[in-house]
Ligand code: HEC
């Protein structure tokens with residue numbers, strides 16, 4: 413290669429990659445604003461509540477924080493809003509064994525915080541954080557067990573050591589319940605236990621509810 417070709421190679425090469433960089437930067441600038449919904453006054457106030465009570469001292473959010481407690485980035489997408497609000501106001505009223513203390517938020521603060529958590533759950537984070545590994549363990553399940561997994565009951569319940577702690581451990585739930593009553597409870601918990609914090613699954617068909625309760629009754 414002559415000296416002149418090498419020089420041209422260098423100059424045109426640099427120009428080419430500089431243009432690639434410019435195009436990619438513009439593309440990113442166009443996409444960024446679309447990745448998050450608008451920030452309302454409630455969302456803004458909710459973020460301040462998040463800092464006031466040092467939630468980040470125990471939880472992670474958007475990749476920041478401590479690993480003592482579950483990630484909050486899309487918690488509002490995973491669990492019903494009423495449930496989360498009740499939990500934030502008084503964790504032990506929902507689960508007597510909760511490790512999260514009652515922090516003393518008022519109603520308004522809890523509402524703002526929910527607005528903030530709903531906002532973070534709608535931000536396009538390229539699917540961060542990754543799904544827990546148990547989502548992959550979806551093999552050879554009975555119909556009822558498949559429903560248990562599809563409905564994400566494990567977000568709140570443990571079976572055989574796997575799952576969340578917001579609701580009671582279901583590993584030995586079988587002997588505690590009768591089939592018909594359990595089906596009714598799953599459809600609408602409040603019809604069996606007043607003020608139950610468990611969400612209802614009335615969107616499931618009667619057959620699905622029956623299969624689900626058959627599965628739970630085998631757990632002993
Ligand atoms: C001292 C540590 C600690 C602090 C501070 C804390 N949490 Fe928690 N939080 C936990 C733990 C641990 C859990 C898991 C459930 C349990 O055992 O209590 C949890 C669970 C939750 C849940 C339920 C998650 C789920 O998937 O069911 C929500 C929502 C939540 N925390 C929100 C908050 C918010 C909002 C704040 C700040 C106002 C906060 N937490 C402050 C420790 C903490």
Ligand code: HEC
Nearest residue numbers: 491495506563565568578579580601605608609610611613
């Ligand atoms: C958002 C959290 C949450 C989800 C999701 C959830 N539960 Fe629950 N569940 C609870 C809480 C809290 C309780 C305790 C309150 C009560 O007993 O009514 C509970 C109670 C129960 C009980 C009674 C436990 C006992 O000791 O008698 C059963 C059975 C149960 N859930 C099954 C399920 C099944 C099956 C699913 C999925 C279809 C599910 N839950 C989804 C929170 C949840």
